[in-house]
Amino acid sequence: MKRIVIEAYAIATPYVGVGEFCKQLGNGLSKQAPLLRERYGIEIYFIVPPSFRGCFGHEVHYLCMPIFFRHLLSFYPFKTDLFHMPHQYCLFKNLRHASKRLMTIHDINFMYEKQGKKLARAIRRFEMKVKQMDYTNYISEFVKEDTNKHFHIQAPGRVIYNGVTTLTAPCEISSRLPEEQLPDNFLFHLSSLLPKKNVHLLIEMMRFLPEQNLVIAGNWNSDYGRMLQEKIKELPTHNVYRLPNITEKEKACLYASCRAFLYPSLCEGFGLPPIEAMKFGKPVFLSNLTSLPEIGGENAFYWQDLSPVSMAEKIRKMLPIFYSNPTHAEQMKQYAERFNWNNCVNQYIQYYLEILAS
Incomplete structure (x- = not known):
């Protein structure tokens, strides 16, 4: 069996962009895990906080580790065919026994938001991560162009757009304004x-x-x-x-x-x-x-x-x-509607299969 490990620690913050991305990618991959196992001999593993074991269901596997032990995971004797960092801010930065490594790049906003020593430190950290990668992907053409304009990226990459959840919940707002109600038109x-x-x-x-x-x-x-x-x-x-x-x-x-x-x-x-x-x-x-x-x-x-x-x-x-x-x-x-999670997850699976076959 082949193993794909995805660092999904950001699942702990689902209302942040990378947390939502990890949640939706994990949910989508778990639905297709039986097919991946049967057709391609692939098992999916997620690195998550201990309290989130089982968050993507029982068709996938979990590597649970407290955040303060994250550096030890690099030395964990766990052979992996593909390690996916789903964003550039991942806390668990490497698996030494991974045959292939992929990183999803969401932005390089630090180039515009930081200055001086903070900017230099952010650049060094990003460059170290990218150098370890065998493959990359970007969430938009802009991110790909912007990243390659500022950094020499040798790893091959492609663009996979994020999905966007269709919100269908009934209209429901609790009373959040202590002295006044929301206006009718806003x-x-x-x-x-x-x-x-x-x-x-x-x-x-x-x-x-x-x-x-x-x-x-x-x-x-x-x-x-x-x-x-x-x-x-x-x-x-x-x-x-x-x-x-x-x-x-x-x-x-x-x-x-x-x-x-x-x-x-x-x-x-x-x-x-x-x-x-x-x-x-x-x-x-x-x-x-x-x-x-x-x-x-x-x-x-x-x-x-x-x-x-x-x-x-x-x-x-x-x-x-x-x-x-x-x-x-x-x-x-x-x-x-063109931005949906089914399309996004299917494109990641196709990318995984191409990487494993290379």
């Missing part, structure tokens, strides 16, 4: 509320859209999140509403209820939330930076000028155009 933004998400521009923009409301959901406990809270307090229009981290059911309800989804991000390797919103037939307004034009395609609206006044003008102009034609929503849904 624009929506969801993210980790990091500086690169450019959320402060959305808040400033709402000065010029007094007739609209904006709901922002995310983690408000960071320095940037606290700065955003101050901006909201200072806003004379009082048309910005805060929500903390939300559940999947709440997210589905917000997508279904909003007038449009707004995402002026500076740096994205893929851009999951815009496609989630498209699956609900909602118009999305994006920055024209990094991977967003590639992922959003011709159906999205793009801010060429990331100034609050221009952003407001774009929304005021394009929203009526979108809703004047009932076919636009259906076009959004059809476009977004």
Whole structure:
């Protein structure tokens, strides 16, 4: 039997992008594990935290190790035909007895977010990981081009787009606003509320859209999140509403209820939330930076000028155009359906088989 080991430790943080990726990849591979075993003689193993043993069902195997013992796993006498690091931030960085190694690269945002010694350290760590790899893959053409522009990648690679979960939960939002309810009509933004998400521009923009409301959901406990809270307090229009981290059911309800989804991000390797919103037939307004034009395609609206006044003008102009034609929503849904996890998982399996056969 051949063994494929996937480092899925990020399953412990499923609401983060790489955690969602590991969860969906693991679920998809576990469904096809019997076929892989019977047809190709392949057994699938996942490295997970001890408390997550069994998280992908009983057709796959688990290597459970506490995080503080992660360096010992490199020396574990476990022969592996393929070791897959599903993102470049993996805590378990190597299996010495692996015949082939594959790493999925989601972004090199550190090149734009860090400076000085922190940047130099991030570059060294990334270069060390890439040098150990026999194969790579990227979650978008942009990430592939961007990575190869900054680094000399010798390992062959390909692009496999992420899937996007279709949220079908019934509309359900618990009471999250202590003094007021969500407005009936609202624009929506969801993210980790990091500086690169450019959320402060959305808040400033709402000065010029007094007739609209904006709901922002995310983690408000960071320095940037606290700065955003101050901006909201200072806003004379009082048309910005805060929500903390939300559940999947709440997210589905917000997508279904909003007038449009707004995402002026500076740096994205893929851009999951815009496609989630498209699956609900909602118009999305994006920055024209990094991977967003590639992922959003011709159906999205793009801010060429990331100034609050221009952003407001774009929304005021394009929203009526979108809703004047009932076919636009259906076009959004059809476009977004190409990003599904079945396609993604099947492409990874095909890549695994090609690597094992090489």
